[in-house]
Amino acid sequence: MVTTPLSSQPAPTLSPLNVPQRLLLGPGPSNVNPVVLAAMNTPPLGHLDPDFLGIMDEIQTLLRYVWQTQNRLTYAISGTGTAAMEATLANAIEPGDRVVVCVKGYFGHRLVDMAQRYGAQVHAIHQTWGQPFSKESIQNAIETHRPAVLAIVHAETSTGVRQPLEGLSDLCQAHGTLLLVDTVTSMGGVPIKLDEWGIDLAYSCSQKGLACPPGASPFTLSDRAYAKLQKRSGKVPNWYLDATLLEKYWGSERVYHHTAPINMYYALREALRLLAEEGIENAWERHQQNAEYLWSQLEAIGLQMHVAKEYRLPTLTTVRIPEGIDGKAIARRLLLDYNIEVGGGLGELGGKVWRIGLMGYNSRPENVDRLLQAFKEVL
């Protein structure tokens, strides 16, 4: 066979990749530990190679440690955090299920939209962007709706609020409700203990507290959540994220499901290994200390934090944009003149706050100093 000539389009001519070096102090991605980045530059193995299967087992063990869970079904979803979010809902919800979603920021709204697509009867409860829910308001919603699933964000990336989760599992279990928690901006940087707190479904991402590039995302199901999945009458309406198929690849059967993003799994394994080497409680402490240093330095130049200190995330800080200042223009100058990325406000907080992340490898005093120096110059 001789290949026929092209009909139309000529080949584009491009230069080799050339990327500026930025300090990523926005809501994520954050900078990657160089050891993890180097692991990306490792030749791929086959997705059923015994050596690769061993790496998958290590990822499972390390994720259980970082999340403090014994859940058998604890592995990575082959996509970014949003895919892992969708995986929890797709597997937990059957059409017609009542689901209570606690909305106190952008990602609560996303949970509502996703849950509806999976046929849930969603009851959203709302809290001001910048405050956590009280236990009483959640209790009311559970008692009123007796939902199959209660979904709540631990660390709202859009507001910088840490939602206390202790005590919710008792309420949930008393009403046959599964507790589903977004730990995207908490995993690796904010204390979280899935089993002690009775969390049934959780997801996260790789590019924040884990200091890994985005593309492979932590996911876990408790035995209670698995029991609901086993009893569902129809197939999970999402093939790629179907946990009944994924467990056959991640578990002992090793049945081919999809080609894993091999190099992303290398990086995730290394990121988790380094976190275990540091010790998860030391990582939590480091994030807290550096965040407190950031807050004191920002306050010293007259800036105000949006969230009360008690509920402020150590990983992501929302800083109020002072009156008369064009927040977007400042962020653009920081990016283009100083190579520092900070985030703008999202949704209700658009134009009102900057979002400053100190996550994973970036949670270090010298990054606070570099940011503050730049802030002083541009403000």
Added chain:
Amino acid sequence: MVTTPLSSQPAPTLSPLNVPQRLLLGPGPSNVNPVVLAAMNTPPLGHLDPDFLGIMDEIQTLLRYVWQTQNRLTYAISGTGTAAMEATLANAIEPGDRVVVCVKGYFGHRLVDMAQRYGAQVHAIHQTWGQPFSKESIQNAIETHRPAVLAIVHAETSTGVRQPLEGLSDLCQAHGTLLLVDTVTSMGGVPIKLDEWGIDLAYSCSQKGLACPPGASPFTLSDRAYAKLQKRSGKVPNWYLDATLLEKYWGSERVYHHTAPINMYYALREALRLLAEEGIENAWERHQQNAEYLWSQLEAIGLQMHVAKEYRLPTLTTVRIPEGIDGKAIARRLLLDYNIEVGGGLGELGGKVWRIGLMGYNSRPENVDRLLQAFKEVL
């Protein structure tokens, strides 16, 4: 806040990542061009950084070239090829739509399963594993069922068959049917011209003909497919893969949807750039020549190909396992003693064939020689 001590699990202790170097001559992933692999080791940018948005534009331009299409909606899905497969179905199908799936191998069955999950009334037609469909049998199915979508695999990774696609679009358009094509094992290695052949929806992967790691997967929609999407009555029942949301991120609006797998996009951009530099028609010709060399060398040691030469893929060859030979044991020896991966049979061809890929960077005569030397020693 002082972080509370851990309740239970101690930190696992692991050595740094240590991965053997394999020559990946199975059905994929294949080895990655070192330039592409090095691009993975580039610090991430933010997913809304102007420099990153420029890279996304380049990916779109390059994908249009490699697929030979002008489709505006041509971009990468942030997952592996299976996610891109699901993206085409999730966006094309509305509940109750009739869908004809041409099943002549494992991935046809996967299309059936996925399409059913999106509420399609699926009519599968079947062909022997190892042969293509005739145009007549497809015409019959279209005339009988008048489906909304006809789904067919161009290059069946499980059988090594190339399905001729020329002429199908006339049949489809005459009956208001969208033509959906799996190009996972053809893109970059087997001639394909989406616009000339009137293909409405297509998907692929990065880890075969493109010589990139897996994790970011080509996806495209024609104007006809987009028109159907615009008219649907409900939301796409998959949030992560919803093309109406994705176009706002990939298009001029630049609305945040999900955090792209930044480093995977770097790699995909470089892999596509190198393919454009080689020239897509030269890449097709190279794959054909090296495959013919492989076939002649395998025949010279007495092995038989499973597929007639006319329909044999240049990217993936199915070789019959001779009587009395334990195919699995041979593959295992090649892997562990020679660091060469070849694939076993899948589904109906389990135990009957080896699957040998010569894809992307691996399509080179020296790889054929190395494989043949090893084959001669183990057989």
